[in-house]
Amino acid sequence: MPDSNFRDRPDAERLRVIRSQYADANIKTVQTFLDLQFVYRDVQAKYEQVLSDYDLSESRFILLMFLAHAPQGLPVSALAEKLGVTKATTSKLLDRMTTGGFVEKIADSQDKRAVVIRLTPSGRACLSRFLPVNFQTINSLLGRLSADEQGQLDLLLTKMIASPVDEKV
Missing domain, CATH: 1.10.10.10 (Winged helix-like DNA-binding domain superfamily/Winged helix DNA-binding domain)
Incomplete structure (x- = not known):
């Protein structure tokens, strides 16, 4: 099975090729989705490592x-x-x-x-023992974002969660 934390993400040229083949492919949306997946996988891997240090999942x-x-x-x-x-x-x-x-x-x-x-x-x-480390880890993972940026991220994530996924797929 390939590494789930792939580093070779499509560049703008590869996305333009995809767009030429698939009319519904919105390049900006695809890039944003890939960035979201990348961030999720990176954050999840770091968090899982901290959990495993305490024999937790x-x-x-x-x-x-x-x-x-x-x-x-x-x-x-x-x-x-x-x-x-x-x-x-x-x-x-x-x-x-x-x-x-x-x-x-x-x-x-x-x-x-x-x-x-x-x-x-x-x-x-x-x-x-784990809870202080948990909160330090969360602070570290989100520490590059200002309080305002964290608020914006929270609003955006809430909006995404509240949006129903199109059932046609």
Whole structure:
């Protein structure tokens, strides 16, 4: 599989050739999209490296944060819903996190057949060590943007998220 962080992006000439072959190819839009992909991949790779230094993935980190804000614990179904994945996917993730000592499965006091997932002291300690680094990393990744530029980026990203994708494709 090719490197997903490709460096050979189409230049203006290659995009003009594409434009001559495909009438719907808006060169500026394509360049902006490619730049967005490039930035996303670069930021994601840097962030994943920081996460891995703490034996975390993005999903593990998010799960720990959900559980940190639910001291009584949460059922697997609630965690799956919050993550936007299936219960089976969540269960696999939780099995690895249980083995790693980040979380524990406790019998539900209301329904003995069900389990509630709680953060362990080890999971809480991991979060305590990671969160300062997390915020330093985020500051570093966005640090080249002024406060006004960060506000503009936020508005643009919000606008993109709110725009429905054309279903014709």
